Amino acid sequence: MKHMTRKATRHINQNEGLIFEKSSPGKAAWKLPPLDVPEVDTAKLLGKSERKDLGHMPEVSEIEIIRHFTRLSTWNYAIDLGMYPLGSCTMKYNPRVNESVSRIEGLANGHPYQPAKISQGAMRIMKTLSDCLIEITGMDAITLQPAAGAHGELTGLLMVRAFHESKGNARKKILIPDSAHGTNPATAATVGYAVENLKSNDRGMVDVAALAAQMNEDIAALMVTNPNTLGVFEQEIHKIADLMHEKGGLLYMDGANMNALVGKVRPGDFGVDVMHLNLHKTFSTPHGGGGPGSGPVAIKKILEPFLPTPVVVTKSDGTMAFDYNRPQSVGRVRAFYGNFGMFIRALAYIFANGPDGLRQTTEDAVLNANYIRKGLEGVYDLPYETPSMHEVVFSDKIQSKKGVKTMDLAKRLIDYGFHPYTTAFPLIVPGALMIEPTESEPKEELDLFIEAMKSMAEEVEEDPQFVLDAPHNTRISRLDETLAARKPVLRWTPEKV
Amino acid sequence: MKHMTRKATRHINQNEGLIFEKSSPGKAAWKLPPLDVPEVDTAKLLGKSERKDLGHMPEVSEIEIIRHFTRLSTWNYAIDLGMYPLGSCTMKYNPRVNESVSRIEGLANGHPYQPAKISQGAMRIMKTLSDCLIEITGMDAITLQPAAGAHGELTGLLMVRAFHESKGNARKKILIPDSAHGTNPATAATVGYAVENLKSNDRGMVDVAALAAQMNEDIAALMVTNPNTLGVFEQEIHKIADLMHEKGGLLYMDGANMNALVGKVRPGDFGVDVMHLNLHKTFSTPHGGGGPGSGPVAIKKILEPFLPTPVVVTKSDGTMAFDYNRPQSVGRVRAFYGNFGMFIRALAYIFANGPDGLRQTTEDAVLNANYIRKGLEGVYDLPYETPSMHEVVFSDKIQSKKGVKTMDLAKRLIDYGFHPYTTAFPLIVPGALMIEPTESEPKEELDLFIEAMKSMAEEVEEDPQFVLDAPHNTRISRLDETLAARKPVLRWTPEKV
Amino acid sequence: MRYLPKSPADRDAMLKAIGVRSIDDLFSPVPAEYRLARDLKVPRQMAESEIVDWFKQRSKENGDDYTSFLGAGAYFHYRPVVIDALVQRGEFLTSYTPYQAEFAQGTLQAIFEFQTMISELTGMDLANASMYDGSTGAAEAVMMAVRITGKSSAVIARSLHPEYREVLQTYATHQGIPLKTVAYADSGRIDLKELEGTFTDDTACVLIQSPNFFGTIEDVEAIAEIAHKKGALLIVSIAEAVSLGIVEPPRAADIVAMEAQSFGVPLGFGGPYCGVLATKDKFVRQMPGRLAGQTLDKNGKRGFVLTLATREQHIRREKATSNICTNQALVALMVNIFMTVYGKVGLRELAKQNLAKTAYAADQFGKNAKVLFGGAPRFNEFVAQTSEDPAAINSRLLGHKIVGGLPLKKFYPELGNAALWCCTELTTRSIIDTAVGLVAESERSVRSMKETEEVAL
Amino acid sequence: MRYLPKSPADRDAMLKAIGVRSIDDLFSPVPAEYRLARDLKVPRQMAESEIVDWFKQRSKENGDDYTSFLGAGAYFHYRPVVIDALVQRGEFLTSYTPYQAEFAQGTLQAIFEFQTMISELTGMDLANASMYDGSTGAAEAVMMAVRITGKSSAVIARSLHPEYREVLQTYATHQGIPLKTVAYADSGRIDLKELEGTFTDDTACVLIQSPNFFGTIEDVEAIAEIAHKKGALLIVSIAEAVSLGIVEPPRAADIVAMEAQSFGVPLGFGGPYCGVLATKDKFVRQMPGRLAGQTLDKNGKRGFVLTLATREQHIRREKATSNICTNQALVALMVNIFMTVYGKVGLRELAKQNLAKTAYAADQFGKNAKVLFGGAPRFNEFVAQTSEDPAAINSRLLGHKIVGGLPLKKFYPELGNAALWCCTELTTRSIIDTAVGLVAESERSVRSMKETEEVAL
């Protein structure tokens, strides 16, 4: 342990094996009520379809399960423990009231097929959230069905495609800036579009001249992220929109960075035709170690006929219903209605904030990013000097001269008690350090972060090898990812005796 | 870090200041609904009783509160993290379903004074628990009112006193073995009795001959713990009871160690007249860092007239009610009906176990203690060779030759990832290591514990100073208790500027 | 049994290691005649789903959909959800008393913060880690005053919670502490005249409650002056902690015995709650209960430990300041989090809402019934006298899923048809109006009945 | 705003440090004409208590006190309380995708265990970390089969969940994957004859569901044989995970696309659920979604990392196996804990109870209505045909707070007045008997109506 900041200290932590290693025949954590109907002869009922053995499934007791997962949990970092500045991920506070209301019995136990008469509560939640999100984005209509951002992209591009098809030509390509997230091109491919790369200019923004040159009637849409993945607002966004529209193309916005805009700027006002939101980013639903998310897609009027089915509608008697009768719909993108549990949480977040809170949230997010930028300017290389919104992207240019790369710095940052920033994205910045603090960080935590980042930079000068060997303070040292990929071990198997 | 077992490793852990150090005017974690009645002029309503300032109360946001307490929590050890072998404390698994059912709305929000008509659920819980505990102890009646073990002792001795008073002589003294817990003599004093010490024999048990000699008509009761604090069952318990009863005395049993008996032996069957239970020990309600507890007192018929008021009774129409009309009652020992939330948890525990589970639990508790005893015999001194029930008491006799005391060993045990045993109790064992594993420990955890204890004993031989300097692996090193007591700082005050 | 982490093979291996043949061998110390040869007669082992169903059923029998005007020592305030989210963390929930400080700094720092906030709110120098509840805390405070002053009797206000008085009576009897009770005046406050006359040379303390059982705020300074003049201590019991947001704390008191349930603790049919004692620095060594104190580790880092243990039973046995051991730690943590959530500004605003709702309700009730004790300020409770027995009115309110105020006949027969009504920030205007409407109806019908009777005469 | 950890002074200090005068300066990159000059029209900031009340209100409008016979891809099983106790730990709840393995070993080891158990239960070699749900998982499996085989069309069973079919249709259209649907036979199983005839040289896979949408267990081996003979892969969709406790897993399949909601995930009005794909070792590089793998740290200690990322969008962009990024991690953790709680023996016993309840119900229904598809084994669902429209019967059941089986007219008009009924371990005999009673009544009244009509003729 070389430098040590005021942020963290080492402490004793429990080891824990795999659950299978704790299993022993006869232990059990379950108990069923007595059967109140006649027992059945499973062999007779199922014949050769009867399963005889469940293999290596574990047999453990309840206390062991509590300990197993409690111990495991202590090996994780989390927002609840401190700043989690993963760029593009918007790791903001996940309010506990969201968790609480999502577990209210009639909502948690609602069956997706229960009669409309006893589904009014759920539909009202969906409708209210839809209305709020439409207002926030400045769009005209929305679907809540997609399960995550990438799924939203898929849904959005399906609507783009359906729109063009309705005009007689599906078109061939999607334009995607080189700074875009990997899901953008991957999604375009899934919808059967070819991807055409759009180079960023030296300010890290869409090169409008290049766009004008590239745009033609083969191009179905441009997928732009705004603010883009550098945290930079596309100042010529309306020009971009106009260029697209002139040639009959549509403007898709990846809304991953809406946390920079809510209550301050509305994509619908600056020319966007279709966009997705990430409720698990901007609207505070928890990331849960990788999901679930929710990726509603908001659209302009022209795309409304193509919304996935069903759509929640208010009937003339004021009750709500699902409308399945939408002949131009792109179809379903998943079973049922989407990640409903996330709708509850996002709506609770909006209620807790109100218009004033939402605006203040955005302001604080931008304030925090700029404070970090100011604090680290000069210490780390800033590849684009364009003003930052809610995140700032540095590079490891200075440190890599000593052989220390962004990933090495990230590992060392763990020793300081911080989750690292996003590494190796956006691709236009070699060795990127993509830092998004969100509004949830107090000044105190930001100061500790800046202190840690500076201290690390000094360490690189003094003893680069020490940084390369990081992390030093974790229960496990740096893991061999190459080994993992070369000889994949993707499940436990009992040792041969 | 010298020896390191397979139990634990060091890992990065967050620092955190006092909440007051995070406070800043204008931050808030609260929000009230709009007032739906007219605003009031507080000065006019309250006059000079109006408070103008809340001093140094903190002002922080919700995320800071979540982080504050989450970070703090990671500095604690807990049953959920591993074995917690505090002797006499019965640190067993606290089932999660107990927490869940205690929060069901109608139970959690029930007001103690709501009409009987809408209190039947709560009373039924009290009655069902009472019936179960009476059956488990083999006694005749019970009060659930006491808030903890010591409060149960108080209630029990109040009934003892009332009993004797009803016979015309309250008597003067309570006999208490030298191995007893501190609450026993302290309680006797609170009820206005003098304490007379009863020496244990060389097997660690009540010296029956001495008792026969000491017992006389001045003595109101003997407070015995069975199994006693050495974990030893008082084999001559019925003789003890007879000796007491012959001279008109009563036998009080401290039920702290009921985890050794439930389903196997009933105090009511071996002559006990009055006893308390600790729901927070035997019946799995959580310790919560020191409380709350619940200390029901079970009694024989002869003491029933003296129960605290109110008593839950079943009326002729089958509904339940509180009976306040008990002229011989000792009175109330607390407001309302006791720690009702703990009744729910204890009853859920009894339901989850059933008769077979309760018995198996006791057997496993005794099995675990004896397994540890066997594993550590010879390594640590065993002052009494009498068979152990649910706990085993070693001493630091061997290690103290190297200057290492039980408390030093305890601190070193923390480095190994275990919470220490109970130190410095019972008083009849100088340098005691009082180990109660409970039934909740798997063999694996016991083996790790034995390994750690053995390893520690080796360290004492090899490098006693290293053990004296423990803990080494915690975020904070050994704390100066003398300093704390000499110049008590019992609250935060802002630094003078 | 699903909580038990052992397989039959584990048990066998362990028995073998111990060197016994069967588990029964380990129970051989128990004389055979006391070993239970049958199953306990308790309900059979239940599935978790059955347990949950059983308690849900009990919840339904327990008025889970009623709105209530009950206070009287147990208050229904909103509990921010972060409280349960945090206290259910296993690290807090399943840890013991922090005897091993290095492995319990979380609990210890939290207690230290709790002590600080309670001191701050009550206007005292220090506070302990918790007592069982407000009633036992008050009794312990009286015993503490007896130890401090060396005097042996106590004076208590009749406007102290009647059940607290009962508890004190129970404790005091065997401590040889004679108790005298002082009546309340027309204002609802303690009768100062009577109080003055009650003191003797042997009076160790006077114990009052403020806001008292009727919701009336006492003139603490005046009472303190009288007590101190007579060489007695003043103990103030506070049953409604939220009052501290807007009511001047009893700074003139020597000991404050508080029930902190209002601060984030569920009503829970009466417990567990959170008693706590606060006092002056000079009395610390007579304080019962646990205390967390600040200290340093070997490297000079700040840390916290349980301290001044020589007051306690595990060290001093029969000479301890109290027999208390297990306290209400996790409940104190709820209180702690609640105080932290509302903090300096929120507690005041919360108290103001309570005040406003109650003022409105008392006003409305006053138009129909007789609201007593108007002569002194009140917090969030008031006493209303009706023509009809309040129990009868309440049973009609029950039909509207409303639990009316607490009928006082049992505790204060002299007040006749009086009931104690409580409003908190959760009491809506519309529910107040409904209740007032029903009270008004009762008054009207009594009146018309009387008129009929008069006519009949 | 109570989630924001800044005081006005903090904000001022930060603006000063940055060197701007006001927050608006930081928004100067946004062209002025797009800056919103007004408040958003969303509901005003609410107190936490108001938020809770609002959602409780919605819950009441959502049939919170009904018992239901609905299944059809979303099943009501008991959820052990340890699930929510554990997944709500902040360390799991508020962590991101475990990109920094050393700081996320908890999540990673849990995923590894999840993958192991899913492989074990499905009889496959390996499984991924999760997909959005069963429907999208099935669609991704088809796309995976297309990549593996280099063929482009797919065959699907009509007894596959109708909404899964719709989703697949949506995905397949733009992938240029023609879909052919194969009918079910009288047994409720896929029509093997028709299946055989449907294959072409370009058929990449056949996708079936077992137990299928009618609850009928397919003869997976026979179908696999046919598919494999034709050089196509067999994909088996499993929508009712609990069936795996007693129904032989589709070991002969090449890909299993599962919806694991039954394993401890709340019904939640349709989501979030937990899709997951399992397959053979040899197909791993065409597998979409995240995978956790075992590895070693620098000191040779076992640890876990996300691996084989070259399949994924963040590396391969438009050439990735899928565009999925965020998955259903926390829901997978619920599934993981559920599987761990029930384990090897409990899952079987649980499945047996489902089987027994459903057998009883089908028997009872059979006495009054026509239970279809008796020719093949079923798990916990069955189709009952009534004389009356099931929607009409259901609305009578609603009056008894019972939600009847799912009317199938919308999805399978050819089945007439049929409904899909589901029983789980939570369906009590008495509720089955009540439902049967109402169905019997319906039959009787239709019969008597018919008789009356006949008489009238």
Ligand SMILES: Cc1ncc(COP(=O)(O)O)c(C=O)c1O
């Ligand atoms: C800019 C951007 N676009 C798209 C996505 C994909 O969103 P999701 O992970 O919700 O599918 C991400 C996720 O990190 C992102 O940062």
Ligand SMILES: Cc1ncc(COP(=O)(O)O)c(C=O)c1O
């Ligand atoms: C033997 C014994 N008696 C009494 C007590 C006191 O019980 P409580 O802490 O519940 O007041 C204890 C507590 O540790 C104990 O171990």
